[in-house]
Amino acid sequence: MAVSETLDPQRANTLNPEETAALLKENQHESMSHNGHGSLVRELEFLYDVPLQVSVEVGRARILLKDLLQMGEGYVVELDKLAGEPLDLYVNSRLIARGEAVKVGDKFGIKLTEVVSQSDRIENLG
Numbered sequence: 001m002a003v004s005e006t007l008d009p010q011r012a013n014t015l016n017p018e019e020t021a022a023l024l025k026e027n028q029h030e031s032m033s034h035n036g037h038g039s040l041v042r043e044l045e046f047l048y049d050v051p052l053q054v055s056v057e058v059g060r061a062r063i064l065l066k067d068l069l070q071m072g073e074g075y076v077v078e079l080d081k082l083a084g085e086p087l088d089l090y091v092n093s094r095l096i097a098r099g100e101a102v103k104v105g106d107k108f109g110i111k112l113t114e115v116v117s118q119s120d121r122i123e124n125l126g
Contacts, residue, residue: 056110057088086113094124 059079071074071077087110099112116124 052091053093055090055093057090058086093119096121 016030037065059081061077061079063077087101088095089097089099089112095116097112099110099114102109102111
């Protein structure tokens with residue numbers, strides 16, 4: 001059963017993550033057994049314009065409310081990661097990759113050094 005047969009446009013916005021993951025897995029196995037990866041890519045093109053929230057986490061900290069209220073310019077929050085440890089890249093709050101900070105012009109970026117496997121990413125959709 002192909003995505004185009006299973007998913008009508010009216011219903012596309014009502015799929016929950018578990019349904020989406022199941023469709024992607026089912027379609028991946030069918031497409032690979034019939035035509036390789038090319039068929040899967042063509043059938044999933046309707047998903048390419050879905051906006052995703054990307055964030056990079058430098059580290060985390062737990063603080064007390066009294067410390068939060070005392071914060072001001074120059075206050076230092078100690079994070080749980082050591083200097084030089086990879087940064088975590090999240091897409092829609094799911095860990096996708098790790099990497100190192102880089103400067104791109106006047107902005108910061110992340111150079112990926114480790115990426116979660118595609119099968120694990122699909123499995124963790126739900």
